[in-house]
Amino acid sequence: MSILVFGSSGQVAQSLLDTQPTDLNPLYADRATCDLAEPGQVADLLAREKPQVIINAAAYTQVDKAEEEPELAHRVNCDAVAEMARYASEEDAQLIHISTDFVFDGRKTAPYQPGDPTGPLGEYGDSKLAGEQAALQSAPESTMIIRTAWVYSEHGSNFVKTMLRLMAERDELGVVNDQRGAPTYARGLAEVIWQIITDSLFQPGIYHWTDQAEISWHEFALAIQEEGGRAGLLDRSIPVNPIPTEAYPTPAARPAYSVLDTSKLANLLGIEPVPWRDNLRLMLSRFAK
Numbered sequence: 001m002s003i004l005v006f007g008s009s010g011q012v013a014q015s016l017l018d019t020q021p022t023d024l025n026p027l028y029a030d031r032a033t034c035d036l037a038e039p040g041q042v043a044d045l046l047a048r049e050k051p052q053v054i055i056n057a058a059a060y061t062q063v064d065k066a067e068e069e070p071e072l073a074h075r076v077n078c079d080a081v082a083e084m085a086r087y088a089s090e091e092d093a094q095l096i097h098i099s100t101d102f103v104f105d106g107r108k109t110a111p112y113q114p115g116d117p118t119g120p121l122g123e124y125g126d127s128k129l130a131g132e133q134a135a136l137q138s139a140p141e142s143t144m145i146i147r148t149a150w151v152y153s154e155h156g157s158n159f160v161k162t163m164l165r166l167m168a169e170r171d172e173l174g175v176v177n178d179q180r181g182a183p184t185y186a187r188g189l190a191e192v193i194w195q196i197i198t199d200s201l202f203q204p205g206i207y208h209w210t211d212q213a214e215i216s217w218h219e220f221a222l223a224i225q226e227e228g229g230r231a232g233l234l235d236r237s238i239p240v241n242p243i244p245t246e247a248y249p250t251p252a253a254r255p256a257y258s259v260l261d262t263s264k265l266a267n268l269l270g271i272e273p274v275p276w277r278d279n280l281r282l283m284l285s286r287f288a289k
């Protein structure tokens with residue numbers, strides 16, 4: 001089976017590489033091979049490689065910077081995805097596309113279902129939603145969208161690694177406690193993607209996947225300090241104070257609540273999401289090696 005992964009240097013793509021089944025030999029396309037911001041490059045690469053499965057783990061992911069460059073975010077997160085979907089539809093290939101909790105406005109107080117109304121609060125969420133819609137419009141039978149949230153891993157930059165750095169550098173930290181969601185260890189998401197492929201479970205539609213959680217960033221930070229200490233990554237403990245979102249203004253607004261209901265994908269795969277703290281411990285033990 002020929003598989004092409006977009007986004008080779010990213011957290012999810014690196015985790016796909018870490019967990020790749022030995023009998024598969026995917027091609028990982030980096031920015032030098034294919035710049036998603038350049039119209040036609042995706043279509044050209046797909047026409048050359050003719051994959052049967054596309055995993056799109058590439059995205060313009062800078063949530064705040066997207067407010068300054070919405071056109072670039074739209075080209076990478078929507079137009080390039082539309083090229084993937086056109087190929088998938090024409091060649092009867094499968095497109096597994098990763099999306100985000102930021103398609104929602106965060107006004108709900110119970111976990112978001114895949115079919116719930118969307119309402120992105122910023123340009124990043126807007127461009128990701130446009131990408132979902134373009135894919136579903138061009139290739140409704142060939143697109144599987146997996147929305148995820150609060151992604152962290154040993155790779156790249158993410159909240160866990162930023163917290164570990166700040167906890168080593170500073171004497172005190174403030175972390176928002178009025179945004180609630182669920183972290184996702186990228187390795188767990190990667191394993192889910194491989195299971196879809198290896199067990200032939202591809203089913204078009206929108207799905208959600210995160211670790212099992214409903215926590216605030218502040219609770220996440222406290223756990224990172226505790227588990228980071230246990231893993232030998234921190235040699236002291238500093239006060240981590242809860243703060244409201246207004247005390248940490250950012251160019252792009254974030255959803256106040258973005259827990260995703262994962263049961264549709266869990267039922268399809270016959271698995272349950274891992275409790276968030278178990279995955280945090282696992283990631284930190286790997287990171288400490």
Ligand SMILES: NC(=O)c1ccc[n+]([C@@H]2O[C@H](COP(=O)([O-])OP(=O)(O)OC[C@H]3O[C@@H](n4cnc5c(N)ncnc54)[C@H](OP(=O)(O)O)[C@@H]3O)[C@@H](O)[C@H]2O)c1
Binds near residue numbers: 007012059148
């Ligand atoms: N990170 C999160 O918290 C989070 C939350 C919810 C959903 N998601 C979604 O999960 C997916 C994977 O996220 P991630 O955390 O793995 O992202 P990431 O670590 O930021 O990686 C993004 C990848 O996209 C590539 N990319 C960006 N612009 C490109 C371009 N113009 N041409 C080619 N490649 C380009 C990057 O390449 P370079 O290294 O060359 O820049 C990188 O490989 C994305 O769809 C994202 O929207 C992430």
